[in-house]
Amino acid sequence: MSEDLHEAVLPEDTAGAVDREVAEFIRRGRDLHESGRFDKAIEEFELALALAGDNREAVLGHNRAVRRHVPRWHWEMLHDKERADLYDRAIRQVVRPDRLVLDIGTGTGLLSMMAARAGAREVIACEGQPAVAAVAEQIIHAAGHHRAITVVPKRSTAMRVPEDMPARADILITETIDCALLGEGILGTIAHAREHLLKEDALILPSAGRVFAQLVESDSLFRKNHVGDLYGFDLSEFNRLASLEYFDSRLRNHRWRPLSEPMEIFAFDFYRDGPEERRAEFVVSPTAEGRCHAIVFWFELDLVPGIGLTNSPGNPESHWKQAVQCLPDPLQVTPGEPLLLEARHDEASLHFTAVGMREATS
Numbered sequence: 058m059s060e061d062l063h064e065a066v067l068p069e070d071t072a073g074a075v076d077r078e079v080a081e082f083i084r085r086g087r088d089l090h091e092s093g094r095f096d097k098a099i100e101e102f103e104l105a106l107a108l109a110g111d112n113r114e115a116v117l118g119h120n121r122a123v124r125r126h127v128p129r130w131h132w133e134m135l136h137d138k139e140r141a142d143l144y145d146r147a148i149r150q151v152v153r154p155d156r157l158v159l160d161i162g163t164g165t166g167l168l169s170m171m172a173a174r175a176g177a178r179e180v181i182a183c184e185g186q187p188a189v190a191a192v193a194e195q196i197i198h199a200a201g202h203h204r205a206i207t208v209v210p211k212r213s214t215a216m217r218v219p220e221d222m223p224a225r226a227d228i229l230i231t232e233t234i235d236c237a238l239l240g241e242g243i244l245g246t247i248a249h250a251r252e253h254l255l256k257e258d259a260l261i262l263p264s265a266g267r268v269f270a271q272l273v274e275s276d277s278l279f280r281k282n283h284v285g286d287l288y289g290f291d292l293s294e295f296n297r298l299a300s301l302e303y304f305d306s307r308l309r310n311h312r313w314r315p316l317s318e319p320m321e322i323f324a325f326d327f328y329r330d331g332p333e334e335r336r337a338e339f340v341v342s343p344t345a346e347g348r349c350h351a352i353v354f355w356f357e358l359d360l361v362p363g364i365g366l367t368n369s370p371g372n373p374e375s376h377w378k379q380a381v382q383c384l385p386d387p388l389q390v391t392p393g394e395p396l397l398l399e400a401r402h403d404e405a406s407l408h409f410t411a412v413g414m415r416e417a418t419s
């Protein structure tokens with residue numbers, strides 16, 4: 058019996074009961090959306106859609122919740138050919154049929170499918186956002202890799218062996234990296250995996266990363282986080298709401314001038330380092346006179362020896378923009394007058410403080 062016919066012969070009170078159920082799922086979905094629980098809202102709208110696939114309120118409600126829950130950068134990231142090609146090359150170098158692969162943060166399932174294509178017979182693909190995990194499962198199935206890949210709809214930090222995977226993995230693959238390297242929590246994620254999900258001699262891809270920073274003069278970057286007098290009004294009070302931490306922006310879209318050489322700020326060894334906070338001080342020698350508006354930073358990532366990725370300003374094609382931390386006020390800098398810069402990172406963030414000017418030493 059076709060679904061249309063089935064609907065047509067439903068007794069009136071059954072149809073009414075279905076309508077009421079749909080309305081209740083939609084109401085619950087809206088309430089959950091209002092309270093910011095977008096993942097739960099998605100589930101309610103999906104229940105409504107299972108009963109009434111063309112219900113416009115359910116379709117729109119579902120899409121609104123999905124848009125809030127699933128970051129838009131997925132698409133730009135997936136089109137970043139350099140990122141995909143380099144991961145693919147690195148994965149082909151390390152995968153062997155007899156190695157159990159764990160892909161943390163599988164998204165669409167892309168890196169897991171690359172591993173399966175490279176010959177892995179068993180891949181565990183975990184994804185912390187259930188709506189994304191459900192789609193990954195479909196993509197993997199349609200690609201014919203479902204026998205090799207098992208999707209686990211969980212954050213890796215909630216996974217255990219043997220409940221979620223048959224044994225500790227031989228290879229970890231992960232791309233849980235934001236423009237400042239740490240923002241998606243890669244340090245804690247890998248440290249947890251080393252302790253609970255990986256063999257002692259497991260291969261970790263990426264193996265290491267470094268963060269570099271540079272002082273820049275750029276009025277237009279500063280304006281992304283500051284206002285003053287505009288249209289005859291003093292709006293500067295609004296700066297109390299400005300970002301104290303980094304945001305992402307593409308340097309090439311701004312007029313900017315370097316005021317220092319790039320400096321290596323932190324280096325991470327993913328075989329060893331954990332999420333513990335670290336602090337470092339740098340004496341920066343300005344290379345030009347100017348007004349320092351911001352500290353711009355980026356990463357270099359070693360996937361395997363010889364294959365690396367960067368979102369440095371010199372690689373404008375990368376979908377990762379640069380990380381930008383605007384100073385509270387522009388700071389005049391001059392060659393010969395070194396600046397003391399403090400950098401701190403915690404599990405998922407990185408922050409700079411321009412501690413002050415230092416007398417030029419020798």
Ligand SMILES: C[S@@+](CC[C@H](N)C(=O)[O-])C[C@H]1O[C@@H](n2cnc3c(N)ncnc32)[C@H](O)[C@@H]1O
Binds near residue numbers: 183184214241
């Ligand atoms: C930057 S995307 C990369 C997606 C995919 N690996 C790719 O390369 O196309 C990171 C994904 O990892 C997920 N994620 C981040 N940390 C995770 C964790 N600890 N466990 C499971 N999923 C995680 C996010 O929800 C997101 O979908």
